[in-house]
Amino acid sequence: MAENENNLVKIKQEVKAILRFLNLMEDWSFDFPEDKALLYWELYSRPMEIVEAIGEANKNINSQEEKFTYNLDQEKVLFLYEIKKLYSEFNIVKQYNDYKNVRNNSVSANALSEKIDKATDKLKNFNERETIFKQTISEYDDLTKIISYFSPF
Numbered sequence: 001m002a003e004n005e006n007n008l009v010k011i012k013q014e015v016k017a018i019l020r021f022l023n024l025m026e027d028w029s030f031d032f033p034e035d036k037a038l039l040y041w042e043l044y045s046r047p048m049e050i051v052e053a054i055g056e057a058n059k060n061i062n063s064q065e066e067k068f069t070y071n072l073d074q075e076k077v078l079f080l081y082e083i084k085k086l087y088s089e090f091n092i093v094k095q096y097n098d099y100k101n102v103r104n105n106s107v108s109a110n111a112l113s114e115k116i117d118k119a120t121d122k123l124k125n126f127n128e129r130e131t132i133f134k135q136t137i138s139e140y141d142d143l144t145k146i147i148s149y150f151s152p153f
Contacts, residue, residue, distance in 0.1 A: 008050060065133065072129050076138060079122060083142050086115055090146050116150060119143055 022040055089112050096105040120143070127137050 005054070008054075068129070069133055069135075072126065072133070072135075076126060079119070079126070079140070082115075082119060082122075083140055083146070086112070086119060086146055087142060089115070090150055094149070112150065116143075116147060120147070 018040070089108075093105070093109050093112055096109070098105075123138070123140060123143060130137050
């Protein structure tokens with residue numbers, strides 16, 4: 001966007017130089033064809049329209065960024081609840097010591113492993129979006145603890 005604004009400044013300067021030339025020609029009663037006069041007027045008025053369009057685009061971008069940031073924050077709040085549930089499930093799984101229920105226990109442990117993998121992927125997604133929006137990268141120590149505690153299982 002900054003580059004576009006710099007280019008607009010250059011274009012405005014060029015247009016002003018052309019207008020000074022045209023005014024000089026008009027002062028000396030040079031008769032411009034009507035179609036050329038219209039072209040010169042458009043040349044003068046277009047940069048203003050471009051500046052206005054850029055302003056509207058910036059407002060739209062800011063509005064969309066606010067919506068995305070709000071959604072990201074809401075997802076992160078829900079993610080904290082997911083981590084708490086994972087921690088509770090992990091506490092249940094780590095109590096498994098009855099070899100008679102090994103089949104059921106392994107199903108529960110595998111399900112927990114999949115949930116941990118999904119939570120890790122979700123965290124990576126959060127971090128990518130935070131990077132895009134130039135926010136501080138989130139770290140969830142509880143998730144890191146769950147992963148390290150669960151790794152022996």
